[in-house]
Amino acid sequence: MDKKKMFKIIDLHLEEEAGVPSNRELMWEDLGEWQMDSLKKMGMDSKHKLLDIGCGPLRFGTYAISYLDEGNYFGVEVWEPYLKLGRRILEEFEISKNYTMKIDRGFDYESFGEKFDFAIAQSVVTHMSVRQIDELLDVLKKVMKPDGILLFTFINNRFPYSVYYEMEEPMITPCKLDNAFFQALEKKYQVEYRKYPEGLERHPTGQAVATIKF
Numbered sequence: 001m002d003k004k005k006m007f008k009i010i011d012l013h014l015e016e017e018a019g020v021p022s023n024r025e026l027m028w029e030d031l032g033e034w035q036m037d038s039l040k041k042m043g044m045d046s047k048h049k050l051l052d053i054g055c056g057p058l059r060f061g062t063y064a065i066s067y068l069d070e071g072n073y074f075g076v077e078v079w080e081p082y083l084k085l086g087r088r089i090l091e092e093f094e095i096s097k098n099y100t101m102k103i104d105r106g107f108d109y110e111s112f113g114e115k116f117d118f119a120i121a122q123s124v125v126t127h128m129s130v131r132q133i134d135e136l137l138d139v140l141k142k143v144m145k146p147d148g149i150l151l152f153t154f155i156n157n158r159f160p161y162s163v164y165y166e167m168e169e170p171m172i173t174p175c176k177l178d179n180a181f182f183q184a185l186e187k188k189y190q191v192e193y194r195k196y197p198e199g200l201e202r203h204p205t206g207q208a209v210a211t212i213k214f
Contacts, residue, residue, distance in 0.1 A: 001029050005092075012088050018057060018081035028059055030204040031122065035151075036063040038200050039118055042149055042211070048072065048117035051109060051143070053136075054124035055101060058086035065090065065099045074112055075101040078169055107139040115145045121152040126207060127163070127171040130181070137189050137212070144214040153207040182210065 009028070013019060044050065046069045055061055055075030065073045077083070080103050090096075100112065119140060125133055140150060157175045164170055179195060186193040192213040203209050 008092055009089060012085060012092065013057070016081055016085040016088065018079070018085040027204055032060050032063045034201060034204050035060045035120060035122055036067065038151055038209075039064075039120065041199050042118070042151065042197070044118045046072070049114055050074065051112075051116045051119040052076070053119060053121040054078070055082075055086070057082045058089055058101070060120070060122065061086060061099065061101070062089065062093050062095060065097050066093075066095055068097075071098045071100070073097075073099040074114065074116070075099070076104040076109065077101065078103065078105050107135050109139050109143045112143070114143070115148075116143055117145055117148050119144065119148070119150040121150065123153055123205075123207065125152045125154040125177070127173055129172045130174055133174075133177075134185065134188075137185050137191070140212075141189050141191070141214060146214065148214045150212045150214070151209070152212070153203055153205075153209055155207055177208075182212075186212070 006028070039050070046067055048068070049072045050064055050068060052060060052064065052073065052075040055077050056079075058065070058075065061073060061075055075086075083101060083103060086101055121136075125136070128136065144150070154177045155173070156177045157173055160172060160175045162170065162172050182193045182195070185191075193210065194213075195208065195210045197209070197211050200209055
């Protein structure tokens with residue numbers, strides 16, 4: 001991304017009081033392109049419906065909304081300032097396709113009234129409690145199509161610690177997110193868990209990458 005575009009994105013963050021830009025913006029292309037490339041390698045095409053969990057200010061949305069057929073992108077986010085910021089970023093990128101984005105703190109994905117072919121949780125499981133991860137799988141089991149795929153990233157920390165996103169939204173960085181943890185969920189929800197799926201590039205931030213097939 002050229003510097004002029006980057007500085008504009010930073011300005012928009014400040015104008016909308018949506019937090020101080022960080023590596024989320026500095027790695028805009030690296031992360032967005034990795035997400036799009038990975039989903040395509042797993043079979044996503046333009047006719048599929050995508051649920052973007054923790055969609056932020058639509059960094060990945062600028063790629064996904066452009067690529068998917070009209071109305072096939074659905075994003076959920078907990079940080080309300082990103083709602084308006086996302087709209088302004090799409091305008092900056094001259095993207096006018098229809099999409100759906102809402103603020104959601106309770107996994108209310110059924111309210112979309114859709115069944116999804118793919119879902120992505122980029123740096124989301126990384127900041128969920130183990131109870132929330134279980135809730136996430138419980139809800140996705142209801143809204144994903146048969147053979148639908150969730151792509152997600154995570155970090156297996158030695159110790160848990162809490163953080164406040166943008167100094168307001170409480171989050172936890174859990175520990176012991178290992179194969180045994182996800183294999184237990186795999187058995188509980190009768191899904192297929194796979195760590196480091198074949199063919200995907202290493203994640204730009206070094207997080208672990210996995211998929212769950214429903």
